[in-house]
Amino acid sequence: MAARTDIRRYMGFGALTALCLTVLYVPLIVVAVYSFNASRSITAWGGFSTHWYVDVFVGPEAPIFRAAAWNSISIAFLASTAATVIAVAAAVAMVRGGRFRGRQTSFAIISLPLMVPEIVIAVATLIFFTTIGVRTGYGTILIAHITFCIPFAYLPISARLQGIEDTYELAARDLYATRWQAFRLILLPLMMPGVISGWLLAFIISLDDFIITNFVKGAGMETLPTAIFGSVKQGIKPNIMAISTLMLAVSVIFVTLSYLINRIGQKAR
Amino acid sequence: MGLVQTEKLGNCGSLQREAVGIKRVVKCYGSFEALKGVSLSIADNEFFTLLGPSGCGKTTLLRSIAGFEDVTEGEIALYGLDIAALPPEQRPVNTVFQQYALFPHMSVRENVAFGLRMKGVAQAERQARAAEMLEMVHLSEFGDRLPSQLSGGQQQRVALARALAPRPRVLLLDEPLSALDLKLRQAMRVELKQLQETTGITFVFVTHDQEEALAMSDRIAVMSAGEVQQVGDPRTIYEAPVNRFVAEFIGETNVLPVTVSDVSAGRARVALAGCRDLIAQAPEDLSPGAHHVSIRPERLSLADGGEADLTARVERVVYLGTDLQLLACLPNGASLTVRLQNTARTSLPLQGQELGFQIEEGAVRLLVD
Ligand SMILES: Nc1ncnc2c1ncn2[C@@H]1O[C@H](COP(=O)(O)OP(=O)(O)OP(=O)(O)O)[C@@H](O)[C@H]1O
Ligand SMILES: [Mg+2]
Numbered sequence: 001m002a003a004r005t006d007i008r009r010y011m012g013f014g015a016l017t018a019l020c021l022t023v024l025y026v027p028l029i030v031v032a033v034y035s036f037n038a039s040r041s042i043t044a045w046g047g048f049s050t051h052w053y054v055d056v057f058v059g060p061e062a063p064i065f066r067a068a069a070w071n072s073i074s075i076a077f078l079a080s081t082a083a084t085v086i087a088v089a090a091a092v093a094m095v096r097g098g099r100f101r102g103r104q105t106s107f108a109i110i111s112l113p114l115m116v117p118e119i120v121i122a123v124a125t126l127i128f129f130t131t132i133g134v135r136t137g138y139g140t141i142l143i144a145h146i147t148f149c150i151p152f153a154y155l156p157i158s159a160r161l162q163g164i165e166d167t168y169e170l171a172a173r174d175l176y177a178t179r180w181q182a183f184r185l186i187l188l189p190l191m192m193p194g195v196i197s198g199w200l201l202a203f204i205i206s207l208d209d210f211i212i213t214n215f216v217k218g219a220g221m222e223t224l225p226t227a228i229f230g231s232v233k234q235g236i237k238p239n240i241m242a243i244s245t246l247m248l249a250v251s252v253i254f255v256t257l258s259y260l261i262n263r264i265g266q267k268a269r
Numbered sequence: 270m271g272l273v274q275t276e277k278l279g280n281c282g283s284l285q286r287e288a289v290g291i292k293r294v295v296k297c298y299g300s301f302e303a304l305k306g307v308s309l310s311i312a313d314n315e316f317f318t319l320l321g322p323s324g325c326g327k328t329t330l331l332r333s334i335a336g337f338e339d340v341t342e343g344e345i346a347l348y349g350l351d352i353a354a355l356p357p358e359q360r361p362v363n364t365v366f367q368q369y370a371l372f373p374h375m376s377v378r379e380n381v382a383f384g385l386r387m388k389g390v391a392q393a394e395r396q397a398r399a400a401e402m403l404e405m406v407h408l409s410e411f412g413d414r415l416p417s418q419l420s421g422g423q424q425q426r427v428a429l430a431r432a433l434a435p436r437p438r439v440l441l442l443d444e445p446l447s448a449l450d451l452k453l454r455q456a457m458r459v460e461l462k463q464l465q466e467t468t469g470i471t472f473v474f475v476t477h478d479q480e481e482a483l484a485m486s487d488r489i490a491v492m493s494a495g496e497v498q499q500v501g502d503p504r505t506i507y508e509a510p511v512n513r514f515v516a517e518f519i520g521e522t523n524v525l526p527v528t529v530s531d532v533s534a535g536r537a538r539v540a541l542a543g544c545r546d547l548i549a550q551a552p553e554d555l556s557p558g559a560h561h562v563s564i565r566p567e568r569l570s571l572a573d574g575g576e577a578d579l580t581a582r583v584e585r586v587v588y589l590g591t592d593l594q595l596l597a598c599l600p601n602g603a604s605l606t607v608r609l610q611n612t613a614r615t616s617l618p619l620q621g622q623e624l625g626f627q628i629e630e631g632a633v634r635l636l637v638d
Binding site for chain 2 (some may be wrong): 057068165167168170171173174175176177181186187190
């Protein structure tokens with residue numbers, strides 16, 4: 001067998017890698033570092049301080065951020081939960097349902113939000129809400145979030161389900177469990193790592209969504225990303241860097257959790 | 270023990286109740302017929318084995334009885350009750366799966382108690398029965414472990430205990446021993462058979478291992494390509510195979526081409542090229558002409574100076590410990606396998622030696638193709 005080509009030997013591999021990593025991560029690092037800047041400047045270092053983190057919670061903009069954070073977190077929680085329930089049902093139908101009519105179409109519909117440009121969904125959703133005469137606000141954000149969170153919850157759940165043999169459910173049915181009992185007592189616990197992983201992913205996706213939220217939020221309603229955007233329009237202050245760093249930390253924790261839970265689940269099998 | 274013990278009635282077919290009645294069952298996957306009109310009558314309290322090569326439809330038949338497959342045509346009755354319309358959870362039948370399918374997130378005890386829990390048996394009784402089952406399969410100390418913390422043989426026994434705990438009328442076992450090593454498999458054969466006898470539950474056992482089938486079964490159904498070839502007790506299947514497939518599939522045999530001259534009362538005179546004429550057991554409706562006979566290797570013995578029925582040249586001698594296997598060549602070029610007991614008096618035959626063999630009375634059987 002010929003030795004596989006090692007891409008590390010291509011010319012310029014090192015430089016290209018360095019460039020990509022720089023573009024991706026240096027801004028994040030700068031934001032994180034300057035969130036601890038003592039001075040008000042966003043470019044000149046004035047010594048270490050956690051002053052801006054305090055400002056986020058008690059400063060002049062704190063009430064706005066607090067309300068926005070509450071909206072963001074509650075919407076993310078509700079949307080990811082609803083999306084996960086729908087995704088579990090969809091995954092069971094797609095993976096266990098055999099070859100039913102419209103299977104391909106269903107799959108396409110589930111994964112559509114991953115492929116359609118977000119701005120298109122945003123505009124379409126807004127048009128939809130205004131056409132049917134729903135007032136935009138918390139409810140419309142929630143509905144929009146549930147919709148685009150479904151595919152993110154679906155992917156890890158269906159991947160997990162595909163790895164579970166159907167003999168467990170058959171064994172349960174054989175031992176006098178109804179369909180529903182076989183699902184609740186056997187399949188769902190076995191799927192759980194995928195379900196949790198999907199939920200965490202959906203939560204993060206919902207938490208940091210900006211474009212769609214901005215279109216369907218209505219006046220006076222803010223989530224953290226829209227509140228940050230609103231604040232930045234009046235000039236970037238270091239408190240924005242602090243709040244961004246906090247969100248970054250939450251995201252990293254959730255994504256890591258999602259990954260770890262999936263890994264543990266795979267080992268336990 | 271606590272289980273209902275039914276007295277074994279032996280083999281008097283007409284007196285026994287029918288546990289599973291399968292009538293002309295056809296199962297199609299698309300245009301492929303996995304079962305081509307299978308009819309079987311499995312008696313109450315019987316250890317019944319479905320035996321056949323890979324892909325002959327054994328699992329399909331078992332799954333149809335359990336309710337995991339809808340049959341395309343035909344009827345399946347359980348103690349006289351048509352169960353075709355019942356979902357698996359309403360059939361008083363439990364299955365031991367080939368890969369055991371123990372619930373990995375439940376302890377051994379919870380696994381065993383699962384069926385009872387689903388049937389709504391009260392907690393206390395459930396626990397008592399699970400403990401009793403675990404004791405029966407010698408796993409009392411392992412109740413709190415997870416299935417993944419057990420060896421293959423132990424998992425196997427948990428699967429058995431789990432399937433027996435709800436006291437099914439019929440237990441279905443799909444090659445439950447195939448994942449075990451030889452020693453364990455042989456031990457489990459005895460254990461399974463004893464379990465069947467003490468519980469009095471009808472066992473329907475699937476295997477493609479003919480030795481296993483012969484060792485454990487009250488009756489065997491030999492299947493091939495979606496059809497039942499023969500049903501009978503192990504001795505009948507081995508000694509009186511109805512056709513060539515059964516003769517060749519069960520045990521080792523010599524199938525030799527012969528010419529049949531006259532047939533009467535289940536006997537036929539057959540001519541084997543290069544030998545004197547032999548008398549063979551024959552089916553009633555056999556017509557004279559070219560046919561095959563089956564002679565089991567162990568039914569041949571050395572003539573040792575007496576009158577020989579056959580002569581053959583030894584090509585190879587295989588030393589098997591308890592037995593000697595001779596691979597020999599008949600004058601017409603057909604090969605012949607002979608098994609001799611390795612007793613102290615046996616001197617090893619030599620390669621290339623011409624030897625005379627005697628055939629035991631009734632050991633030549635004519636086969637329908
Ligand atoms: N779901 C299915 N779709 C199509 N064909 C199938 C399906 N299940 C089984 N078959 C076919 O039906 C035939 C019988 O299968 P079955 O599993 O009953 O065989 P088996 O006798 O149990 O074999 P083995 O000893 O290998 O387990 C096989 O040829 C198989 O390919
Ligand atoms: Mg099989």
